[in-house]
Amino acid sequence: MTQQLFWRLLTSIPVLLGVLLVGFLMLQVIPTDPATIIAGPSGTAAEIEAIRHQLGLDAPIWMQFWLYLLRVLHGDLGRSIINNAPVASELATALGPTIELMVASLIWAVPLGILLGTLAAMRRGQVFDRSVTALSVAGVSVPAFWVGLLLLQFAAFRWQLFPLQGRGGPLWTLNGLHHVALPALTLGIIFVGPVARMTRTAVVEVLGADFIRTARAKGASEFRVITRHALRTALIPVVTLIGLQIGSLLGGAVIAETIFGWPGIGRLAVGSIVSSDFPMAQGCILVLACGFIMVNFLVDALYGILDPRIRSRIR
């Protein structure tokens, strides 16, 4: 088990390097020249050249990448080209709110999705099942920004139930919860549908298995059969799906953060890419890709805990 996870960790290193390389090359070919932007409209050619040299923009491209790699390994992600702030500290400030937003979204969306999916599977073919299916199709089809705009328009503006913009503090404070509610609703709604759907499929499949019949024959209550026997097996594909959906969760976070002025990494990434601030954009991409790889790794680790069959096979 540990060995398996160690190998999994090792194989993610080339992926990470690839991500770094692709991100770096991608941001190298941005047509706007940051040195020209810094020098301003009155900058002379010599000044621009000096700034280019100071930023290391005149070194060969592989050299720039190598230097960047070394600095990243030392935890130095460079400074923002736009406001000269250290990228690492900016990222550290922005990462917290984004994780906060994701936790606040997943904490209600995943249990709700699993609950809806399980109930739908138990009432297979009935009205409830069909409504859940319809709702989950609607959920994956709705543009995330529309959900955000509707919440902004009604819950925040018309009914004045929630603040319009920004973050109010840590999640455990009342003000923090009050502020996170609307962005977390926007982001979570994308998640409920796919989770409910996957849970339903998995539970329906598991309910036909022999061990469920055995559990019922032993006289276990329906609640126990579902929670102890069916869900434990059915949750494996659901966990995989959640891992795979982290990418779309990040995409949704960009939108939710933009609409509700949430000071997270999604907004930072959009802003830095638009202003061709490439140390910052590269930092954002690196952090987001790292997060994605780490989540996938955790999902793999969770398999073993959820499914004893996998654990024993690996051992």
Add this chain to the structure above:
Amino acid sequence: MNTKASVPHPTKSAGSARSGLFRRLARDPVALVALLFLIVIVAAAVLAPLLAPFDPYDTNLRMRLRPPGGDHLLGTDTQGRDLLTRLLFGARTTLALGFASIMVGSLIGTSIGLAAAFYRRLEGPLMRLVDIMLSFPSILFGLALAAMLGVGMESLVIALGLSTAPPIARVARATATTVMQTEYMDGGRVIGLSDATLIRRYLLRNCAAPIVVYCSLQFGETILLAAALGFLGLGLQPPIAELGSIAAEGRSFIFLAPHVSTAASLLIFTIVLSCNLLGDAFRDLTDPRLLP
């Protein structure tokens, strides 16, 4: 079923299977409504210049943000342009974007997938590449590419195509790997066909059906992504009507005149919903093993 239909003639049997599929599809009322809606929307988008009651670029600041009703059926937008006209042209742009992106994505994805299955030595590196592409959240991918290539139709199509390519590559590789194990591929090699002929004539043709099905299932998602990029301001330049950017334009006036972004968002929602409903019905009807 007469005996003639069971004669193994590839084109004929495929044709009859397809018409049977459509007949079964027609029996599903939800899928039928979705299909009809999509046909109407596509027709309206194609015929937008003929159908639109006004000019999509004709601004009139005295008439801005008018609510629906009167001369302007759906009201006017932030520049006083007729919203119905904008939406018709917007749907035209968005659908074209989605279609072009799927074409680019399937071209890249299929090439990678087939190459990985045909040249086994390339499989590891190519699929790692696909992993890397997948680890970029598609919106961020689109953002970076739009920033890199400049804002415009071409860069948007490439960005959207690149973000749809990795899952298509996986489907293509999975299908092509099973096709590679068939005897006719060995046979083709034995009689000395070139790699190019083998891939084009035999591998691609036998992988085409699942790939096309998968691409059509991706269409709704691609439209949604295009609209999201448009909403973030990384779509097409402002005067061009595109559904996502119309929703974004209306965003600044969401409290004053919510009809602008609501109408655009609702149209995106119904298009994507129809695509997804149709895709689900299609998936239920075709062999589920066709898809991973």
